[in-house]
Amino acid sequence: MMPKLLHQMVQDAALRHPDAAAVRCDGASLSWGDLASRANGLARVLLEAGMARRERVAVLLAKGLRVPEAFYGVLSAGGTLVPIDPRSPAEQVIRILRATGVTRLVTEPGKRDLAATALAGCPEVAHVVGLRPEDAVARPCVPWEEVPPSGEAPAVDVIEHDPSYILHTSGSTGIPKLILHTHHSAMSFVDWAVAEYGITREDRLTNASSHHTCFATFDYYAAARAGAATVILTPSVLMMPSSLAELLERERVSMWYSVPTALVQLSLRGDLESRDLRSMRWVLFAGETFPGKHLHRVMRQIPSARFSHVYGSTEVNVCTYYHLPPASELAGPLPIGRACSTTRTLVVDEQGRPVSGGEPGELLIGGSTVMSGYWGEPERNRDILVRRPAPGELEEVYFRTGDRVRALENGQLAFVARADRQVKVRGYRVELEEVEAALLSLASVEEAAAFTVPDAEGSLAIRAAVVASGEGSAEREILGGLRRILPPQAVPERIHAVEAMPRTPTGKVDSRALAAWLTEENAPHGR
Amino acid sequence: MAADPIASTPDGLVESRILDYLQRELAGPEARLDRDVDLLSGGVLDSMGVLRLATFVSEEFGIEIEPSDYVIENFSSVAAVASYVGRARSRTGGGDGPARS
Numbered sequence: 001m002m003p004k005l006l007h008q009m010v011q012d013a014a015l016r017h018p019d020a021a022a023v024r025c026d027g028a029s030l031s032w033g034d035l036a037s038r039a040n041g042l043a044r045v046l047l048e049a050g051m052a053r054r055e056r057v058a059v060l061l062a063k064g065l066r067v068p069e070a071f072y073g074v075l076s077a078g079g080t081l082v083p084i085d086p087r088s089p090a091e092q093v094i095r096i097l098r099a100t101g102v103t104r105l106v107t108e109p110g111k112r113d114l115a116a117t118a119l120a121g122c123p124e125v126a127h128v129v130g131l132r133p134e135d136a137v138a139r140p141c142v143p144w145e146e147v148p149p150s151g152e153a154p155a156v157d158v159i160e161h162d163p164s165y166i167l168h169t170s171g172s173t174g175i176p177k178l179i180l181h182t183h184h185s186a187m188s189f190v191d192w193a194v195a196e197y198g199i200t201r202e203d204r205l206t207n208a209s210s211h212h213t214c215f216a217t218f219d220y221y222a223a224a225r226a227g228a229a230t231v232i233l234t235p236s237v238l239m240m241p242s243s244l245a246e247l248l249e250r251e252r253v254s255m256w257y258s259v260p261t262a263l264v265q266l267s268l269r270g271d272l273e274s275r276d277l278r279s280m281r282w283v284l285f286a287g288e289t290f291p292g293k294h295l296h297r298v299m300r301q302i303p304s305a306r307f308s309h310v311y312g313s314t315e316v317n318v319c320t321y322y323h324l325p326p327a328s329e330l331a332g333p334l335p336i337g338r339a340c341s342t343t344r345t346l347v348v349d350e351q352g353r354p355v356s357g358g359e360p361g362e363l364l365i366g367g368s369t370v371m372s373g374y375w376g377e378p379e380r381n382r383d384i385l386v387r388r389p390a391p392g393e394l395e396e397v398y399f400r401t402g403d404r405v406r407a408l409e410n411g412q413l414a415f416v417a418r419a420d421r422q423v424k425v426r427g428y429r430v431e432l433e434e435v436e437a438a439l440l441s442l443a444s445v446e447e448a449a450a451f452t453v454p455d456a457e458g459s460l461a462i463r464a465a466v467v468a469s470g471e472g473s474a475e476r477e478i479l480g481g482l483r484r485i486l487p488p489q490a491v492p493e494r495i496h497a498v499e500a501m502p503r504t505p506t507g508k509v510d511s512r513a514l515a516a517w518l519t520e521e522n523a524p525h526g527r
Numbered sequence: 528m529a530a531d532p533i534a535s536t537p538d539g540l541v542e543s544r545i546l547d548y549l550q551r552e553l554a555g556p557e558a559r560l561d562r563d564v565d566l567l568s569g570g571v572l573d574s575m576g577v578l579r580l581a582t583f584v585s586e587e588f589g590i591e592i593e594p595s596d597y598v599i600e601n602f603s604s605v606a607a608v609a610s611y612v613g614r615a616r617s618r619t620g621g622g623d624g625p626a627r628s
Contacts, residue, residue, distance in 0.1 A: 234568065235567060235568055236565075236567035238574070239567055239572065239573070239577045239602075240567070240598050240599045240601075240602060241597045242594060243597070243598045246598075261574075265574065269594045270594060270597070271595040271597075274595070499575075499579045499582045500574065500575035500576075500577075500579060502575055503574065503575065507574075
């Protein structure tokens with residue numbers, strides 16, 4: 001029978017090939033048999049401590065083999081998994097634990113200080129796995145040594161429309177969005193991905209992103225569905241492109257999925273020419289525009305791989321995809337492609353009416369991969385999960401992406417801009433993405449990010465940060481270049497040269513942090 | 528020892544200049560840093576921090592950083608960065624001036 005629940009996939013893989021590698025990290029590995037029995041063991045510990053179905057269980061772990069063990073353990077016990085970004089500050093952890101009503105925490109000694117501070121602010125968390133009683137967190141603790149592996153999965157009544165996990169976004173300030181998925185919405189994406197990319201148990205996937213993001217749904221669960229292995233990449237190796245390239249060769253990695261930045265770093269500083277990466281079959285990227293010059297180079301450096309541009313968000317998983325032609329045939333901006341077989345797309349105007357062919361409008365997403373909603377936010381859900389009339393006096397739910405797109409003649413969708421990155425400068429509409437694309441078209445500019453700051457007249461002024469080097473990298477040269485390709489209102493008032501962009505844990509440019517950093521007194525000045 | 532300008536900054540001084548930079552620019556005054564703290568897995572550096580540190584050592588000690596130098600062993604601690612700087616200087620024969628214009 002086809003597995004319909006995320007944790008069933010591990011039991012399945014453990015039955016079919018118990019000794020094959022399930023996860024690998026820093027030279028250590030767990031087989032599917034090991035992973036299943038460890039997950040069962042954790043599930044039993046949670047259930048014996050009185051955990052009820054659908055209780056929220058947070059997982060606060062550094063990247064490593066315990067992550068999948070904890071994920072599948074919580075799910076096997078019928079819990080709703082709340083993975084926490086292990087690099088969050090304590091206040092953020094507290095906000096997430098409180099907002100989701102977490103009652104149990106799975107962690108490890110290496111996260112003791114963060115866990116203790118967070119627990120002090122969350123008396124509702126009644127039980128901790130992964131610390132010792134002497135860690136003094138003032139509640140019952142079961143250390144990992146006392147979680148015995150178990151050959152048998154506990155019998156728990158879970159159906160595919162039950163909650164599976166709550167993912168959180170990682171805004172640098174404010175309250176994170178808490179996104180609830182079911183087993184069904186996650187599995188729909190997983191089944192699509194396994195079929196579309198032909199993933200088999202011969203494959204080796206990577207987990208490059210942090211495990212609290214939607215990238216992990218592919219990295220862990222699509223691998224489990226196919227019985228493939230996931231190679232977990234630690235922060236150290238991700239920061240050192242040449243070490244990463246060596247690992248990709250040594251581990252014979254066959255699939256990669258990340259934001260473009262990680263690939264750009266690998267391409268610029270990974271010494272890829274000296275590596276044998278012929279095992280690489282698919283490179284998937286999402287989340288940001290991939291600057292053309294970098295993309296062409298990466299494609300030449302990894303000639304065995306096909307490249308796939310996927311589009312989606314944590315709220316809807318992947319919903320459109322575009323498999324790239326060979327580098328020599330690439331022309332112009334990449335489309336976001338066509339809808340996955342799980343997804344219905346609609347492009348609508350500001351009144352919610354479908355636009356006529358080719359007109360830009362907001363992209364709406366319907367289908368089986370859409371989230372249940374934001375946890376505890378009925379008003380936001382009414383606004384963002386819109387009900388549209390369907391035949392039979394019924395209604396269908398669509399997610400409002402906030403992204404402006406338009407349909408191309410071949411039926412593919414092209415990204416136009418984030419609705420919230422369209423700004424008004426002295427009465428003119430400017431797309432910040434256009435400013436960034438213009439900057440990147442200059443030979444000296446390696447990375448670019450545009451943002452706005454309030455100006456003296458109460459309007460907005462555009463500024464940009466660039467990573468630039470070599471000829472033409474001085475501020476006035478860049479501004480001169482921009483004036484030849486952008487309308488005057490879109491030319492930034494100032495260009496800040498930076499050595500690197502601040503990034504969110506997913507690897508996207510953190511424009512809020514950038515604006516805050518560059519408008520402080522001690523900001524680096526344009527050269 | 529010959530009065531070779533390449534070797535004119537003793538290792539200990541290289542370490543203290545790197546440590547000062549990290550404390551001042553990247554880690555913040557409250558972080559407890561020493562020459563052996565793991566800069567990569569300890570959360571002192573993120574990917575932006577790595578590139579800023581690389582730019583600093585390149586300009587401060589006049590070395591060219593090759594792509595193949597971006598490996599864990601060269602950046603895992605202040606001591607490791609200083610030892611890498613020493614090797615890179617003898618490799619390129621660079622002086623004290625910036626290697627890049």
